[in-house]
Amino acid sequence: MGKFDSGYPLMDPNKSFRFTCQQCGNCCRRVANSVMVEGLDLYRLAELLHMDMAEVSRRYTDTVMLAWGTPALVLKVVKPDDACVFLKDNNCSVHPARTRACRMYPMSAVPDETLKDTLIFNVSGEQQHHFNGRWYRARKWIDDNVHTVDQTYVKMECRALLECVPIMNRIPHDREDDVRSQMLRWRFFEFDMDQSFLLQFIDNMEKLKQALEQLTI
Numbered sequence: 001m002g003k004f005d006s007g008y009p010l011m012d013p014n015k016s017f018r019f020t021c022q023q024c025g026n027c028c029r030r031v032a033n034s035v036m037v038e039g040l041d042l043y044r045l046a047e048l049l050h051m052d053m054a055e056v057s058r059r060y061t062d063t064v065m066l067a068w069g070t071p072a073l074v075l076k077v078v079k080p081d082d083a084c085v086f087l088k089d090n091n092c093s094v095h096p097a098r099t100r101a102c103r104m105y106p107m108s109a110v111p112d113e114t115l116k117d118t119l120i121f122n123v124s125g126e127q128q129h130h131f132n133g134r135w136y137r138a139r140k141w142i143d144d145n146v147h148t149v150d151q152t153y154v155k156m157e158c159r160a161l162l163e164c165v166p167i168m169n170r171i172p173h174d175r176e177d178d179v180r181s182q183m184l185r186w187r188f189f190e191f192d193m194d195q196s197f198l199l200q201f202i203d204n205m206e207k208l209k210q211a212l213e214q215l216t217i
């Protein structure tokens with residue numbers, strides 16, 4: 001699999017797929033450790049819920065570790081069926097601020113390995129009962145459900161994380177907790193809710209690299 005491979009089958013953006021939302025809520029159940037919350041998602045949830053991003057994270061997300069020791073946030077789930085913490089009566093209680101992953105479902109998009117401003121599209125192979133009814137062109141589905149700012153953010157974050165890898169490789173192993181905490185701080189928590197997300201994010205990625213450099217000493 002590639003660096004950002006979702007594991008789902010590839011989808012040609014010019015091809016179409018059939019999809020009908022059955023309003024069953026099944027795609028929001030059995031989602032333990034699987035619904036990624038990106039920085040921009042957390043910012044939007046914080047706006048909707050009138051909390052700061054750290055508070056939203058504390059209440060509604062868990063931290064998982066990805067490749068290269070990079071922490072990521074995922075939505076918490078509740079028993080008995082590991083449903084998303086925001087699923088209420090088969091409806092999404094944060095629908096206007098649901099994550100990019102949720103808005104794109106059943107598709108996903110990740111940067112290609114060259115990071116030359118191209119996204120690779122995948123389509124979920126799960127919940128096959130959804131794949132009938134109306135036809136949707138993949139490219140239009142993405143453009144209708146994922147704003148340009150999200151697509152820009154995804155590419156920028158992947159590029160920034162790749163730039164962090166060589167720095168992280170120079171940090172002693174006993175500083176893993178410090179790496180994790182700097183990664184979380186600058187990607188998810190150091191945002192002023194009165195300012196737009198993206199400009200702060202660009203600034204934060206530079207601060208993250210500086211903070212990681214400090215840990216190599």
Ligand code: SF4
Nearest residue numbers: 028084086087092102
């Ligand atoms: S945020 Fe909403 S759409 Fe996404 S998994 Fe949770 S309940 Fe479902």
